Amino acid sequence: MAIEAHHFLVKTTAQTDIVDITPQVTQEISRSSIQNGAVSLFIPGSTAALTTIEYESGAISDLREAIERMAPEGLYYEHNERWRDGNGYSHVRSALLGPSLHIPIIDGQMTLGTWQQIVLLDFDNRPRERRIIAQLIGE
C-alpha cells in the first residue's frame, strides 16, 4: 500500500469557468504506481469547487444557470463590504459545492460512468491559475 501526492495546474477564466480535468487526473494515475485504490481530489482556495457531470456544452450551461439561481452574482453580499473585490457570490457557491471528491481506481482505471467527467468550477471573478491536488492511495 502506498500514498502519493500529485498535483497539476489549470488556467481558468472569469464568468464561472467549468473545466473538464478528467484528462489531467487520468494522466496522474498513469504516472503513478497505483493500480487498485482511489484518487482523492482537492482544490485549495475558497472560490472554486469540484464535482462530476456529463461534459457537454448544454449540461454545462444548465449547471451554470442552476448555480446562478442558488447564489446570483447580482445580489447584495456582505462579504463585498470587507475586501471590495466583488466576489461574495464566488465564496458562497464554492462552499455549497465543496472542494473535495473521491473516485475509486480499479485495474488502473477510475470507475467513472461513460458520460461522467470530473470538473473544476472556478467561481472567482478574475482569471486564475488553480492547483489541483490528486492524492493517490492503493497498491
Add this chain to the structure above:
Amino acid sequence: MAIEAHHFLVKTTAQTDIVDITPQVTQEISRSSIQNGAVSLFIPGSTAALTTIEYESGAISDLREAIERMAPEGLYYEHNERWRDGNGYSHVRSALLGPSLHIPIIDGQMTLGTWQQIVLLDFDNRPRERRIIAQLIGE
C-alpha cells in the same frame, strides 16, 4: 492495512427515487476484513448522487421538494436539445449533490448517527439498475 473494492446493485424507479442503501453498505463491511478504517462510496454515472439523511418518508419528501426548487424538472434545459432524452434536470441535480461519500468505520461499525442513513438519489427520468462502489480501506 488493506484496500478492497466491493460493489452492489440497486434497482431504481423514475421520479427522483431516493433509496436507503445503508443495509447493503453494512453487509459489504461485514463481508470484508476491515474493522477500523473507512468506506468510500461512489456512484458511476451522471444522473445520480449520494448523501445522508434521516430516512423517514416526510424528510425524504421534503428533500425531493428542495431539489425540485433548485433544479425544477419543468424548466428549459439546453442539454435536452442535444440528446432529446429530457433528463437535463437530472444532470444538474447530480452535479449539485455529488457522487462520492466517505464514512469512517470504528470497531466494525460505520460512525453514522442514530437517525442518519446513506441514500442513493436517482434523478434519471427512467428506471435504472445502479452499481454502487464501496471501497474499504483499513485494518
Add this chain to the structure above:
Amino acid sequence: MAIEAHHFLVKTTAQTDIVDITPQVTQEISRSSIQNGAVSLFIPGSTAALTTIEYESGAISDLREAIERMAPEGLYYEHNERWRDGNGYSHVRSALLGPSLHIPIIDGQMTLGTWQQIVLLDFDNRPRERRIIAQLIGE
C-alpha cells in the same frame, strides 16, 4: 502506512451556527504520526454538515442566507408532522451540504488555501454538542 481515528467535540448554538473547526483539525494532525497523507472529516447526525469557506463574518452571513433561500426555515416540511420537533428544514439542509470532507496533508500541513477554513454547519434548531471524527491516513 497507518490509519488513526481521532475525534473532538464542538458546542453549537441554534440558528444555523457555522463554526471554524480548522484549529481543532490542525491540533489532531499535530497529535498524530501522519506527515503525508490525508484527513477525512465526518459528522455523525442528520442535521449538520461540513464544508470549507473563507471564515469572514460577511461570507458566513452570505452563506447562511443562500442556505435559507435553498431550504427556508418557514416553509411547510412534512417531516415536522412526524416528530413535532420543527427541524424539517435542518434535515434538508444537511442532506444538501453533506457530512464528509477529505483534505490532503503534505509535510504535516493540510493543503488548504490561505483564505480557506473548515467549517461545521449546525442546522438544528437547538444547541448541540457535536462530535467530529477526524480520520488520519498516511505515513
